[in-house]
Each structure stands twice: as C-alpha cells, then as structure tokens.
Amino acid sequence: MAKKVALMQGNEACAQGALYAGCNFFAGYPITPSTEVAEVLSIELPKIGGTFIQMEDEIGATAALIGAALTGAKALDSTSGPGMSLKQELLGYACIAEVPCVIVNVQRGGPSTGMPTGPSQSDMQQAMWGTHGDHAAIVLTPASCQEIYEETVRAFNLAEKYRMPVQIQLDEICAHMRERVVFAEPGELEVINREVPTATPEEYKPYDSSKGLVPPLASFGSGYRFHVTGLNKAADGFPTTKAELVDAEERRQIDKVLLNQDDIQKNDEYLLDDAEVVIFAYGSTSRSARYAVNELRKEGVKAGLFRPLTMWPFPEKRVAELAAQAKAIICPEMNLGQMVREVERVAKGNCAVSHIGRVDGEPINPGQIIDKVKEV
Amino acid sequence: MAYDYEKSLRPGKLPHIWCPGCGHGIVMKGLIRAMDTCELDLKQTAIVSGIGCASRLPGYIDSCTLHTAHGRAAAFATGVKMAKPEMTVLVVSGDGDCTAIGGNHFIHACRRNIDMTYLIMNNNIYGMTGGQFSPCTPTGALASTTVYGNPDPTFDIAKLAIGAGATFVARGTAFHAAQIDKLIAEGIKHKGMAVIEILDDCPTTYGRRNKFRSVIDMMKRLKDIAVPVAAAAKMTPEQLEGKVLTGVLHKEDRPEYTEQYAKVIQRAQGL
Ligand SMILES: Cc1ncc(C[n+]2csc(CCOP(=O)(O)OP(=O)(O)O)c2C)c(N)n1
Numbered sequence A: 001m002a003k004k005v006a007l008m009q010g011n012e013a014c015a016q017g018a019l020y021a022g023c024n025f026f027a028g029y030p031i032t033p034s035t036e037v038a039e040v041l042s043i044e045l046p047k048i049g050g051t052f053i054q055m056e057d058e059i060g061a062t063a064a065l066i067g068a069a070l071t072g073a074k075a076l077d078s079t080s081g082p083g084m085s086l087k088q089e090l091l092g093y094a095c096i097a098e099v100p101c102v103i104v105n106v107q108r109g110g111p112s113t114g115m116p117t118g119p120s121q122s123d124m125q126q127a128m129w130g131t132h133g134d135h136a137a138i139v140l141t142p143a144s145c146q147e148i149y150e151e152t153v154r155a156f157n158l159a160e161k162y163r164m165p166v167q168i169q170l171d172e173i174c175a176h177m178r179e180r181v182v183f184a185e186p187g188e189l190e191v192i193n194r195e196v197p198t199a200t201p202e203e204y205k206p207y208d209s210s211k212g213l214v215p216p217l218a219s220f221g222s223g224y225r226f227h228v229t230g231l232n233k234a235a236d237g238f239p240t241t242k243a244e245l246v247d248a249e250e251r252r253q254i255d256k257v258l259l260n261q262d263d264i265q266k267n268d269e270y271l272l273d274d275a276e277v278v279i280f281a282y283g284s285t286s287r288s289a290r291y292a293v294n295e296l297r298k299e300g301v302k303a304g305l306f307r308p309l310t311m312w313p314f315p316e317k318r319v320a321e322l323a324a325q326a327k328a329i330i331c332p333e334m335n336l337g338q339m340v341r342e343v344e345r346v347a348k349g350n351c352a353v354s355h356i357g358r359v360d361g362e363p364i365n366p367g368q369i370i371d372k373v374k375e376v
Numbered sequence B: 001m002a003y004d005y006e007k008s009l010r011p012g013k014l015p016h017i018w019c020p021g022c023g024h025g026i027v028m029k030g031l032i033r034a035m036d037t038c039e040l041d042l043k044q045t046a047i048v049s050g051i052g053c054a055s056r057l058p059g060y061i062d063s064c065t066l067h068t069a070h071g072r073a074a075a076f077a078t079g080v081k082m083a084k085p086e087m088t089v090l091v092v093s094g095d096g097d098c099t100a101i102g103g104n105h106f107i108h109a110c111r112r113n114i115d116m117t118y119l120i121m122n123n124n125i126y127g128m129t130g131g132q133f134s135p136c137t138p139t140g141a142l143a144s145t146t147v148y149g150n151p152d153p154t155f156d157i158a159k160l161a162i163g164a165g166a167t168f169v170a171r172g173t174a175f176h177a178a179q180i181d182k183l184i185a186e187g188i189k190h191k192g193m194a195v196i197e198i199l200d201d202c203p204t205t206y207g208r209r210n211k212f213r214s215v216i217d218m219m220k221r222l223k224d225i226a227v228p229v230a231a232a233a234k235m236t237p238e239q240l241e242g243k244v245l246t247g248v249l250h251k252e253d254r255p256e257y258t259e260q261y262a263k264v265i266q267r268a269q270g271l
Helices: A010-021 A035-047 A058-070 A081-097 A124-129 A145-162 A172-176 A243-258 A283-298 A316-325 A339-347 A366-375 B024-037 B054-060 B073-083 B095-101 B103-112 B157-164 B177-189 B203-207 B215-225 B257-268
Strands: A005-009 A025-028 A051-054 A075-079 A101-107 A138-140 A165-171 A178-182 A227-229 A267-270 A277-280 A303-308 A310-312 A328-333 A352-357 B045-049 B064-067 B088-094 B116-122 B168-173 B193-199 B226-228 B244-251
Touching (some): A010 A075, A010 A101, A010 A145, A010 A172, A010 A178, A025 A058, A025 B073, A035 A075, A058 A081, A081 A124, A101 A172, A124 A165, A138 A145, A172 A283, A227 B054, A277 A283, A277 A366, A283 A328, A303 A316, A328 A366, A339 A352, B024 B054, B045 B073, B054 B064, B054 B088, B073 B116, B095 B103, B095 B157, B103 B157, B103 B193, B157 B168, B157 B193, B157 B244, B177 B193, B177 B244
Parallel strands (some): A025 A051, A075 A101, A138 A165, A227 B064, A277 A328, A328 A352, B045 B064, B088 B116
Antiparallel strands (some): B168 B244
C-alpha cells in the first residue's frame, strides 16, 4: 500500500509528528509564527480522544503541560519569541522535577515582540541558558518539513527516555515553507514510552537513582502517591537542603544528558571528508549553506556542511575534530553571533572561525556564504 | 475520641514549617476532615499548590501532591484535571499566590468553571518572604514594604471569584474551625470551580507589625469581623460596616469545563 503523502507546512509537519509519537495533550497560547501547530492539534487531538487547551497565557500553558505530563500524558506546547521568554521559569520546573514534555519554539526576532513574521535564529543561547539555575537541555534543530516531522517524534522519545523537557527550535522559514512529507507507517519510526515503576506504591521513590540516572516516573492517578516540587529534593521527592543530597541530584540531572550524548547527538554531514572550509549551519540557513557548498565544489573549493540536528548538548566532539581538520569554519546564522561562540570555544584556535550574521528579517542567501568562503 | 488525622498525613513529614499561632494548620485539619467526609480516595486525588507558607500544605498529605511555582497552581491543576478528569483536584494557595502573581490563572479557572476546589488561606500578607504587603493587605496596614501604611486598595477574593465565574464560593475563618471542613466538603462535592477563602492569621509577619499583641488578639479579630450570611441578611449597612460575610456566598449551576470538552471530543469523533 502506498504511504500517505501530503504537502504541508513545517508547523503542520510538527503537529503530525507529535501525533505519530503519541502526543495526546496540547496546551498553548497563540503567537505568530508558531500558531499552526496549535491549530492542527485543536482539530486532530479530540478525534483521538486527546486534549487541546488554549490557556490564558504562555506560563499557564507550560503549567498545564507539566500537570498533564504528570498524569502520564505525552504533552506538547508551541510558542515563539516573547512566549518562550515567559515559559522560562516553568521550563526550569520541568527540568528539576524531571517531567517529560516537548516545547516548540518558532524563533522570531527580538528582544521583546521584535519581528513577528520575519525569520530569526536568535533564541539559540536562550534555549540552553534561558531558565535559571544549572540544568541540562536537549534542543533539536530540524531544517525541512520531513525532518521536522521525524525530529518531533525524536523529541518526544528523548523527553520520555530522559524524563525531561525537550525543545524544538525552528525558524519562520522552516515553520512556514511547504514541502512534501511522507508519513511514517505505524512501527516504522521508533516510539519510546515512559518507563513506569516496578516498585510497589509503598516503596516507590520518584527520584531514586539507585538503578540508573533516569528513575522511572509513575503517573498521578495510577495508584502511586508521591510528591513533586520545584525545590531541591531528595530521592523521595521531598524538599531537602542537605548539601550532599542537593549536589548529587543536581549532578545526576545534568549527567543524564552529558553521559548519554552518543544517544542524544544527531547531525548531518555533507562533503566533509576532504573539506578545507566547513560551514556550520542549522535550520533554514543550512539549506542556503548546502546550495553554497555545491556551487563552491563546482569551482573547485573544498567546502563541506556540518548541520547539527541536536544543537544542545552542543556537538563538541565532532566540531573539535572538524576544527583540527579544516582551515576554516564559517557559521552563518540569523543572529549576531550565538552559535559561533560555541564553535569558537570548541575550535580552541585550531582553525579560523568566522561568522555571517543577519538580523534584518531576511534569510541568509547562498551568495553571502560563497562570498565569505572566498574571503577566508 | 480524638479525630484520626494521621491516617491522611505522610509519615515522617511533621513537624510542619508553620510558625506557632499560624492558622494554616487549622485549615489543614479542616481540609483533612473534608476529604474524609467526601470519602476521597487519596490515590485518585491531586493536591496542587503554588509557593508560599500556605502552599507547603500538600507536602504533608499522603496523596498525589504537586508543589509548583509561585501563582501557577491553578494552571498546573487545569492540566492535571484535563488530562485525567476522573481525578479529584484540589488547589491550595495563599492570598498573594492566588490574587497577585496567580490572578490571571485564577480568574480563568473560574471562567472555565473547571471542576476543582480552590482553597485560599488569606492571612493578608506574604508570609514566606517575610511580611511584604499582598493584594489582600488592608489599606493603611503596615507591612515590610509599606512601612508608611499600605496605599493599595484590597481585593475581595470572593467577589473576584464570583465575578470571574466560579460556581461555588464560600468563606470561613480559622477561628471558626468547626465550619471549615463543611465549606470545603461542599466545595469538593460541587461540580465546577469551587473557591473557598479562609480568613487566616499570620502572627509573625502581620500581627506583630500591626499591633496585635498576641495570637489570641488575631483570632479575636476573625471572630469579631465574621458575620454568617443568614445573620447579615437581617443587618443594616451600618451594622455591617467593617464586617465580612461567611458561609456559602454563591452557588449556581453552569456547564463544567471537562464535561464541555468531552462533548468536543464527541463532536470531533462524529458520535
Ligand atoms: C516567581 C516568584 N516570585 C516571587 C517569589 C517569592 N515568594 C515566595 S512565597 C511569596 C509570597 C507568598 O505569600 P502568600 O501567597 O500570601 O502565602 P503565605 O506565605 O502568606 O502563606 C513570594 C512573593 C517566588 N517564589 N517566585
């Protein structure tokens, strides 16, 4: 039987990917350019008995998301710029309380309301450092509608597997362009469900890490009674200020990501084997970069593309290798220097690193990248 | 025979953090009695709170408890209730938590008329952060950030809840301890958003600063200002000056939110 194929926007592909992953709860607040994610799910979720709720604001949406996730739901929230800023405190709550959920941020210019309809990639550092306190983050950056569909499934999988919030960072071009998307058949893509406890309700401790870095999470209403808080807590979930317990919990929550990077990391490499100039690009900018690489190769320039799909944790190992191999790394992005900081940090001066930044609401075009490559 | 509160409390989690003379403990006992009256299954009950002294209450009760972020309890609770409508959802909040930072979520939970019981311990002050004024601090009163007297008008939480659409609104006081459980139990049984405000006291950060010489003085204030709704009906406006009505203040039938959403699901599925 032929697979289901459709022409759709990136935002719509995101909603469809969420449904494939088993998403059964959406809470959000409308904001351009993310709103189609909500609109599609307001139609589709009730059809499968799921829940869509438009909350009174973004903070309320993230709160509802976490509340629903604690009852066992696979929960999604989508937003953009100012909305993402509002969500930051509760993103931190989901980190410390270890609640699986997925948040899509379709980046728009800023700070503040910025440019609602223009593309931007200027929340890249916010995605890692936005909420207060030490924490780990998983942030995915797909670049085509098909990839948005598949990476949304992966975002849910990572959220459930590592029991934490996962962010998907799109830009307006990826969110609104229309492309052919091939729907996956049931079973074709991996769908990971949350590990449920085997401990009896009497023994269950929601943060008991004795058997691994990611303790199983029981659902409210499933027979387990437990306490969830945003305060530093001990294995039983109750607040503690005991130095050694606080320290161990904080480190575990970061280690569960850092020690599993091989599983979490994903990137796309194009013509890198002999590349002397590496273009580090993500989102819609990576599409201009691919075009530029093809043009440069025609002219005999050894250019290649490194395209991270997992932006955080930052792909340090691979970027360090590339810095040792190449003469230069060029980082085009629709901001004034957010990910190039990381590239520079990791390159440690082993190769030249340069940046192309654009914040005028226009995409970075291949010509700009080609010019820069010729310059260095 | 002494009432058995312990069966609902978490072993090893007492003593609580509240100061001597704080009314929050009286309210917690009332809540436990109400939960008993309603025969709630603690495994199927979620108690959600924000931040503040009042919001520490859920930690002591042996059910599914969720201590969230300042002011956001109603929104977390909405997520729980929407995802698992079969659960009983209770929210515990302070006056600051509910009406200042949480005002938006509170009024929208009232508007939706979602089935939850929202308990507010109104001690007229921000207790946990050390006595700054709240939207419920009386005008003119002293707080650590209104040492010249509070210039702000105050919220009437019950009127706010009724105006926003809550379908059950009641008020009691920590002095009238025997009534608390009855009001809460009625709220739990009510289908829809039930708001129960309990006038409470904070001797540590409000009382001392506002010349209440003892906890007894504070309790006496609650006794003096409270007028049951039935009695108030026979009183003149002059007699009611400075008084606060207690009892069930508002009750109506209006479609409940999770039931409305169940209809959305039916329509979407063409049932
Ligand atoms: C976002 C945020 N802002 C401020 C605080 C600080 N804070 C903690 S408790 C509190 C006031 C609580 O007062 P109330 O809700 O009246 O409860 P009470 O402590 O009096 O019982 C404040 C302002 C916080 N925790 N989070």
